[in-house]
Amino acid sequence: MNSLKSFVLAIGACIGVPTYIMAVRPYAIERERQPVAYQTTAPDPTTPAPDPEDLKGLNYPASFPGDNKRGELVYVREGCAQCHTQVVRPAYAGIDQWKRYAGKEQVYESDAPTVVRHTHPWDYMHEDFAMFGIRRIGPDLTNLRYRFLKPVAGVTDQDKWPLDPEKVAWLYTYLYNPQAIHEWSNSPSFKHLFETKKKETAAGRGDALKFHFFEDKAKEPAKGHGDPLKFPAKYPEKLMPAEGEEIIPTDEAKDLVEYLLGLKRTAPLPSSITGIKPEPKK
Amino acid sequence: MSQESQTLPPEVTPEDILQRAAIDKSTRLPVLFFFTSAAVWLFLATLFGLLASIKLVVPGFIDSEYLTYPRVQAAFINALVYGWGFQAGMGVMIWIMARLCRTDLRNPVTLVVAGHFWNLGVTLGIIGILAGMGNLHMKLLEFPSWTWPILLLTYSLIIVWMVIMFSARRKGIVYISQWYILAACFSWPWFYLVTNCLLNVMKKAGIAGPVIASWYSSNVLFLWMVPVGLASAYFIIPKITARPVYSYNLSTLAFWSLLVLAPWAGAQELIGGPVPVWIPAFAGTAQILLLIPMVTVALNHYRTVKGSHELVEVSPSLRFTFFGSIGYVTTCVMSALLGSMTLSRYTFASYAGDAVQMTGYYMFFTMAMFGAIYFIVPRVTNCEWVTGKRIRMHFWLSAYACIFLCVLLLVAGFSQGAANDSWGKDYWSGILFSRGYLVGRILMWLLLLAANFVFLRHLSLMVLNRGRKAGSPTLIHERPAPVPAPVATLPIPTEGAEA
Numbered sequence: 001m002n003s004l005k006s007f008v009l010a011i012g013a014c015i016g017v018p019t020y021i022m023a024v025r026p027y028a029i030e031r032e033r034q035p036v037a038y039q040t041t042a043p044d045p046t047t048p049a050p051d052p053e054d055l056k057g058l059n060y061p062a063s064f065p066g067d068n069k070r071g072e073l074v075y076v077r078e079g080c081a082q083c084h085t086q087v088v089r090p091a092y093a094g095i096d097q098w099k100r101y102a103g104k105e106q107v108y109e110s111d112a113p114t115v116v117r118h119t120h121p122w123d124y125m126h127e128d129f130a131m132f133g134i135r136r137i138g139p140d141l142t143n144l145r146y147r148f149l150k151p152v153a154g155v156t157d158q159d160k161w162p163l164d165p166e167k168v169a170w171l172y173t174y175l176y177n178p179q180a181i182h183e184w185s186n187s188p189s190f191k192h193l194f195e196t197k198k199k200e201t202a203a204g205r206g207d208a209l210k211f212h213f214f215e216d217k218a219k220e221p222a223k224g225h226g227d228p229l230k231f232p233a234k235y236p237e238k239l240m241p242a243e244g245e246e247i248i249p250t251d252e253a254k255d256l257v258e259y260l261l262g263l264k265r266t267a268p269l270p271s272s273i274t275g276i277k278p279e280p281k282k
Numbered sequence: 283m284s285q286e287s288q289t290l291p292p293e294v295t296p297e298d299i300l301q302r303a304a305i306d307k308s309t310r311l312p313v314l315f316f317f318t319s320a321a322v323w324l325f326l327a328t329l330f331g332l333l334a335s336i337k338l339v340v341p342g343f344i345d346s347e348y349l350t351y352p353r354v355q356a357a358f359i360n361a362l363v364y365g366w367g368f369q370a371g372m373g374v375m376i377w378i379m380a381r382l383c384r385t386d387l388r389n390p391v392t393l394v395v396a397g398h399f400w401n402l403g404v405t406l407g408i409i410g411i412l413a414g415m416g417n418l419h420m421k422l423l424e425f426p427s428w429t430w431p432i433l434l435l436t437y438s439l440i441i442v443w444m445v446i447m448f449s450a451r452r453k454g455i456v457y458i459s460q461w462y463i464l465a466a467c468f469s470w471p472w473f474y475l476v477t478n479c480l481l482n483v484m485k486k487a488g489i490a491g492p493v494i495a496s497w498y499s500s501n502v503l504f505l506w507m508v509p510v511g512l513a514s515a516y517f518i519i520p521k522i523t524a525r526p527v528y529s530y531n532l533s534t535l536a537f538w539s540l541l542v543l544a545p546w547a548g549a550q551e552l553i554g555g556p557v558p559v560w561i562p563a564f565a566g567t568a569q570i571l572l573l574i575p576m577v578t579v580a581l582n583h584y585r586t587v588k589g590s591h592e593l594v595e596v597s598p599s600l601r602f603t604f605f606g607s608i609g610y611v612t613t614c615v616m617s618a619l620l621g622s623m624t625l626s627r628y629t630f631a632s633y634a635g636d637a638v639q640m641t642g643y644y645m646f647f648t649m650a651m652f653g654a655i656y657f658i659v660p661r662v663t664n665c666e667w668v669t670g671k672r673i674r675m676h677f678w679l680s681a682y683a684c685i686f687l688c689v690l691l692l693v694a695g696f697s698q699g700a701a702n703d704s705w706g707k708d709y710w711s712g713i714l715f716s717r718g719y720l721v722g723r724i725l726m727w728l729l730l731l732a733a734n735f736v737f738l739r740h741l742s743l744m745v746l747n748r749g750r751k752a753g754s755p756t757l758i759h760e761r762p763a764p765v766p767a768p769v770a771t772l773p774i775p776t777e778g779a780e781a
Contacts, residue, residue, distance in 0.1 A: 004448060007461070011468055011541060015505070018545035019476055023494045026561060027480050030488040079352020079418030085631050093554025094627050094703055101709065119556040121489045129481060129491030132555055134421055136631035136702065137338070139709040179341060186338050186713055192347035 033125060035059035036270045060270050061122050071259025074252050075131065078190060085133030086142045086263065090118040096140065103143040103266055104158050116143065116266065120273065123265040138187060145264040163261060169210050171257055172249055176209055177239055193253035199246050207254075208246035301384060302661075308386040309377050310662040312393035314745050316373030317655055319401055321738045323365025324648070328734045330358035332727035339720050348412045356411050356424040362643055363422060363502065364433065365404045369397070370651040371510040372440055375463045377658050378517050379444050382460050383451035389443065396439040403432035420481060420491070422499040427482040434474055441467040458533040462513035465541060469505040473498055473545075489557050493549050497565075500548025503613075503642045504572065508540065511610065511650035512579060515603050518657055519586050522593055522600045528585035536578035543568045543575070550621035554630060569621040576614035583607050596757045598673045599657035605681055606650030613642040616692075628703055633716060634695025637688050644684045652680070652737070659741065660756075665749030667756035672740045674758050679733035687726040694719035 037059050075081070088103070089096045096102060096118070103116030119142060124130035148171065150164035173180070176194055178187040194209070241247050249257075336343050337351040380387050387393070407425030410416050415426040425433075444467050448460065477498040481487055487494065520527055527533060546568035553562045587594070587604070594604045616638045620629050629635065656673065660666050667673060694716040701711035743749060750756065 004445070004464075007464060008468060011465055014538075014541040015469055015472060015545045019472070022497050022546060022549065022561070022564065023476055023480065023490075026490040026493045026558070027484075027487055029558075030490040031486060033488065076417060076419050077414045078350070079356060079416075081419035082352035082355055087555050087631075089554030089630065093623075094630060095705065096554075098705070099702075099709070121556050121558070123556065124488045126486075127488055127491070128485040129417075129419055129487055129495075130489045130556075131419055132489075132492040132552065133631060134419070135633070135635070136698075137713065182710070184710060184714060186341050186351075186717075188337065188341050188350035188352070189345065190350070191345075 030121070033121065035061060035125070036122065036273060038270045039272060060273075061125060061267055067126055068255070068259045068262055071255040071257075071262070072127070072131075074193075074256040075259055078193075078256070080141075081131050081133045083133070083135055083137035083187070084139070084141045085136045086119075086131045086140065086265075087133065088116055088118045088140065088142050088265075099140070101139055101147060104146050117269070119265055120269065122269075122273070141260065141263055143264050143266055144260050145262065146266075148261055159264075159266075168257065168261065171260065172209055172253065175253060175256070176247065180239055190253070193256065194247050194249050196241055196245050197248050199244050204246045205248060208248050209241075302381070305380050305384070305386055306377075306662045306664075308388075308390060309380050311390045312387070312397065313373045313377045313658060313662050315394050315397050316369045316376070317659065317741065318745050319397065320366050320369035320373065320651075321734075321741050323361055323369065323404070325731075325734050325738050327358055327361035327366055328727065328731045330354055330361055332724070332731055334358050335720060335723045335727050339717060339724065348414075352418055353412050353414070353416070356416060356418050357408050359422065359639070360411065360424055361404070361408055364407070364425075365401075367507060367643065367647060367651075368437075369400065370648075370655065371466070371507070372397070372400075374514050374651060374654040374658065375444060375466065375510060376440075377662070378459055378513060378654075379447050379463055382455075382457045382517070383447045385447050385450045385452075387443070387447065393440060393443060396436045399432060400436040400440075403429050403436060406432070417482075420495045422502055423477065423481065423495060430474065430478045430482060434471060434478075437471055437474075441471070457516070458527065458530075458537065459513040459516045461537055462509040462516065465537075466506050466509040466513070469501070469509075469545075473501045473505070489555075492552060492555070493557055493561055496551050497548040500565075500569075501545060503639075503647075504540070504544035504547060507642065507647040508544070508610065511606055511647050512536075514650050514654040515583060515607055518599050518603045518653055519583055521657070522597050523587055523590040525586055525590070528582050532578050532582045536575040536582065539578070540572070540575040543571050547572060547617075547621075550626070551630075551635060553621075553623060553626040566621040566623070570618045573614055573618055576611055580607065580611050596759055598667070598670075598677070598756070598758050599653045601677060601758060602649050602653030602656060604653075605677075606646050606653060609641060609645030609647075609649055612688075613638065613646050616641055628699035629695055630699065632695035632699040632702075632712075633691045633719075634699065637691035637695055640684065640691060641688045645688060649680065649684070652676070655741070659744050660749070663744050663747065663749060665744065665747065665751050666753060668740060668743055668749055670756050670758050672736055673756065676733050676736045676740070677758065679729050679736070683726045683729035683733065687723060687730070690719045690722045690726065694723070 087096070091097060097116050099116075104114060145163075146158060148163055148167040149158060149161040150167075152161050155161065170181075174187075175190045177189045177191070178185040179189070199205075333344070333349065334351060334355040337349075337354060341351065376387065376393065403425075407416075407429045410426035410429065411418070411424055416424045417427060418424050423430075444463065448464065451460075477494055480494055481491060516527060516533070547565050548569075549557070549561045549564075550566035550569050551562075553566065555562075587600075594601050619625055620634055620638055656667065697715040697719065698712040701707050701715045702709065704711070
């Protein structure tokens, strides 16, 4: 091994093969990944049974959280991924699937937690870099959207529920100052995504930060499990804008919130991916 | 390589001494440049680390848009790795390579110019992160996308000289340290190039993104820091104990098993993530198998030092290097355990990952580099360290703080992970359960700040030529404790002897 050339060749062989298998190959697989069609007819008896009829003609995934590039950029730049994950691990690796605030079960009707499906590679299509996150210091954000929905009487499908403007306003306030809402929070404040402006009209702009929501106690969400979506009784004085001023979120804050509210990864999986026979539709 | 090449030359001739003096003189400028700027970056990184750990407990501390927790944390890790780690490592590589090749460094100015560009790249990167231009979602690649060509080109310029020196070496003699240095020279640019091409140029990586990023960050530790740290240990331990490395075969086994296994590891931290299961499975297996080179190196070092343990007491270089070797063992054991299925349940994305990172970067690599710096600087400046008291203070503050830092982070990680993995505990339990340990971490960072201040000041005195001009080498204890009659027939050299 005295010759530099043979030494370099040996090192190249040692690191070249793993480079291909551990980095280039996973990347190539991702570039080739295509949306999967829901099956509606079984080609032969050995394949799983067809998916429900109402998914006919649709692909999975149908929407991509990663398509909101402007919001994603703010998410990247502000380093949200340093503390927030976007991963729901399957049962063998943890209890993420049963964690509260993990997915659709946000509106409780009973104490029993609902199972959220774990995340699949298809959920991160169209993203330049899947936001798995570096640390899980704050809550997981995989299905953040479901925490901000307004229940509609008679509609059971949560995907058809609209966003609740009051809860969205809560999110803006939380980004502005997390400690005002939970004094135990260790989230940084993103005040720089907001600007203080003079009120142009007496009522102020519609998108300005609102303080003191839920003054009507009856409208405050149930606190059955310590619902985090609550407002403090009173805000610290120094946070409140001066008389005649209001706090307006910048476009960046709006992009970020739009990105966050687009986060949902609960669409049913085609049976060709899971291999699990779906329940026949009644 | 022949067997006898591992043994030290039987006698040091006057020509050897003259040649060494010439080598030291030729490497003086770049080596001191890299060490000084590395020490400044280490001090800055410590400040960022302290600030980040305070911010996780008191988020409102120094309320500024540029100093939010994620940005400070990213700036800290990157300043530690690219500012301190790489520059200290390059200084050590240049000097050891020149000494072992027995050739003068022909063009020190090129290296210094390249070093300035490296510093420029790191500075731009850190400013970019703080100003909100960084890729804060990619581990160890947080610098803005446009900085990587600067770092890659600069690094290539530096390793060219390493290769030139190696080609001009005295024929027939290749030391194990040179192998490790060459491995570090060639592997990092390759990983950095591949990773940046895939993630910053071609993009659209989807779930391959985190896989590649964790693969890269593991390679920075195991195929850059580990080779450089081991090269320094393989150089310093035989020098100070005046014995040849215990076993040549063990060194070879350790080297090639590291090279073969390490590039597979890294992605085991994604166990349970939405990636094909073979990726974490391969990586976790490789991480466990990496215990083989670790045990081999540890055995080799232990057998080399055996019988001369009193030298660990008095020699600053040997003491830091010895501590670094223990850090290497700890890093490998912790990485192997945390990459296992059972524990990943509790440590997924928790502070335990930070604990492994700090063990590798600090307990192993940084301490090994301190050892090398305490050895090299007196030789290139021709003066001795000012007082042993400062070295002692630096050692104990660093050792105490970094051991406790790692232990606290590990316990914090497990508390956090256990809370996240308990039925009926909401996510904020993880924040509340780990808070106490994070307060402890702040104290440890204060100690490290003091340690690194002592080190920076001591090093500046040496660089400004204000060290002790004459006399015996500076030892940790002013007067070595009465050593029992030498066991070996070889004379026991002391620190700073022209060995």
